[in-house]
Amino acid sequence: MDKFVIRGGNPLLGTIRVSGAKNSALPCMAAAILTEDEVILENIPQVRDIETERKLLTSMGAEVELGYGRAQHRTTISCRVLSEPTAKYEIVKTMRASALVLGPLVARTGIARVSMPGGCAIGARPIDLHIKGLEQMGANISYQHGYVEARAERLKGANILFDKITVTGTEDLLMAAVLAEGETVLENAAREPEVTDLAALLTAMGAQIEGAGTSTIRVQGVEKLHGARHRINPDRVEAGTYLIAGAITGGDLCVTHCNPAHLGAVIDKLKECGVRIDILGKDSIRVRSEGALKTADISTEEYPGFPTDMQAQFMALATQADGVSQVKENIFENRFMHVQELVRMGANIRIDGRVATVRGKTPLSAAAVMCSDLRASASLVLAALVADGESILDRIYNIDRGYEHIEEKLRGVGAQIKRLGNVFSDRRETSATVTV
Numbered sequence: 001m002d003k004f005v006i007r008g009g010n011p012l013l014g015t016i017r018v019s020g021a022k023n024s025a026l027p028c029m030a031a032a033i034l035t036e037d038e039v040i041l042e043n044i045p046q047v048r049d050i051e052t053e054r055k056l057l058t059s060m061g062a063e064v065e066l067g068y069g070r071a072q073h074r075t076t077i078s079c080r081v082l083s084e085p086t087a088k089y090e091i092v093k094t095m096r097a098s099a100l101v102l103g104p105l106v107a108r109t110g111i112a113r114v115s116m117p118g119g120c121a122i123g124a125r126p127i128d129l130h131i132k133g134l135e136q137m138g139a140n141i142s143y144q145h146g147y148v149e150a151r152a153e154r155l156k157g158a159n160i161l162f163d164k165i166t167v168t169g170t171e172d173l174l175m176a177a178v179l180a181e182g183e184t185v186l187e188n189a190a191r192e193p194e195v196t197d198l199a200a201l202l203t204a205m206g207a208q209i210e211g212a213g214t215s216t217i218r219v220q221g222v223e224k225l226h227g228a229r230h231r232i233n234p235d236r237v238e239a240g241t242y243l244i245a246g247a248i249t250g251g252d253l254c255v256t257h258c259n260p261a262h263l264g265a266v267i268d269k270l271k272e273c274g275v276r277i278d279i280l281g282k283d284s285i286r287v288r289s290e291g292a293l294k295t296a297d298i299s300t301e302e303y304p305g306f307p308t309d310m311q312a313q314f315m316a317l318a319t320q321a322d323g324v325s326q327v328k329e330n331i332f333e334n335r336f337m338h339v340q341e342l343v344r345m346g347a348n349i350r351i352d353g354r355v356a357t358v359r360g361k362t363p364l365s366a367a368a369v370m371c372s373d374l375r376a377s378a379s380l381v382l383a384a385l386v387a388d389g390e391s392i393l394d395r396i397y398n399i400d401r402g403y404e405h406i407e408e409k410l411r412g413v414g415a416q417i418k419r420l421g422n423v424f425s426d427r428r429e430t431s432a433t434v435t436v
């Protein structure tokens with residue numbers, strides 16, 4: 001299993017480029033199910049979850065070309081033939097976003113079988129709201145052998161009010177609605193930029209959608225969709241992670257190819273911490289940390305609030321601020337897996353239910369730590385960048401799920417980070433004796 005070896009202490013200086021958003025690319029790839037024509041997606045990130053989605057689509061009979069060139073990362077998907085409309089357990093268990101194929105599959109083929117996702121590291125994460133919405137659209141739902149099966153000759157438009165805001169739930173039902181008969185109204189819908197990105201692709205494919213990016217989305221179903229070419233949004237979580245990397249190391253970093261408009265809550269909190277942020281043009285942000293970091297409290301919320309996907313990284317920063325910061329996690333019930341590892345590195349953090357209280361500034365000391373999930377891993381990378389000595393991060397396949405070439409990008413701005421092992425792609429170090 002690959003590991004990262006990180007020696008802390010270097011301020012990050014220079015320019016770091018953000019890749020396409022994994023959480024936009026996944027639903028956009030699933031949207032290709034809705035048409036017999038080719039869908040071409042550009043700015044696809046080279047991360048493990050995208051490989052998993054490719055496997056998922058090809059296991060159903062689709063043809064998926066995935067190319068990572070220097071200038072262009074692109075996938076071309078043809079779902080002309082969908083001989084096996086099933087998301088198998090082996091795939092769903094490694095990537096819960098596989099449930100995103102439920103809506104488009106039943107809309108296009110009249111039948112969808114998706115393995116029920118079990119528990120996961122950051123909480124239960126059920127898909128009951130996806131299923132309830134499909135039922136309201138007239139799908140017959142049954143459960144067998146750990147799978148949910150949805151059947152419908154043609155889905156019918158419905159008024160769907162989400163009990164709780166769900167990002168992939170909104171995306172799944174949006175994809176179901178575009179081919180349904182009549183009008184569907186999704187209320188209390190997620191407003192995340194990834195939903196808007198998906199709606200832009202669906203519109204380019206011939207769908208009729210109004211209100212994406214607001215909490216009420218109206219869809220007029222159409223008979224058929226056609227192929228399209230679409231460029232995936234920049235990854236706001238990757239961008240936010242690098243902003244914190246610049247701030248925590250006392251660096252001067254220019255984060256490029258991002259969308260500052262999607263990062264409002266994160267930028268506001270960094271400013272509250274005394275970090276200097278300058279927006280440069282439409283797609284770059286300069287981050288500088290001059291002097292001591294101040295504390296700030298965060299409370300995770302749906303977009304446009306502070307993203308749960310940035311909570312763990314922010315907590316690493318809070319360990320380096322003078323005073324007490326409170327971090328409240330409202331979206332997932334078990335998303336403090338990074339805390340015990342940060343504490344092993346010297347952080348002073350106490351958890352009480354959904355609130356973590358961080359007392360800083362504590363010097364961090366390098367340690368061997370375990371990456372439990374994607375964003376927890378990013379938090380440990382950030383902590384290791386300022387820790388005294390050489391940290392070893394285990395189970396970094398979790399970080400490979402969502403961060404493209406993170407070690408190369410960080411090395412490019414002065415971090416001492418190396419990969420040990422031989423699992424993911426051809427850009428690794430293979431020697432077990434590498435030190436940094």
Ligand code: UD1
Nearest residue numbers: 023097125126127128129130165166167168169309331332
């Ligand atoms: C997506 C993101 C993930 C992010 C999360 C919240 C993708 C691929 N993943 O995950 O990175 O952390 O949004 O911003 O885009 N819930 C239910 N029933 C459902 C669906 C959700 O109770 O049917 C609950 C969940 O358990 C959770 C909350 O709703 O407590 C929000 O989850 P949701 O927005 O659905 O997260 P994901 O879409 O899985």
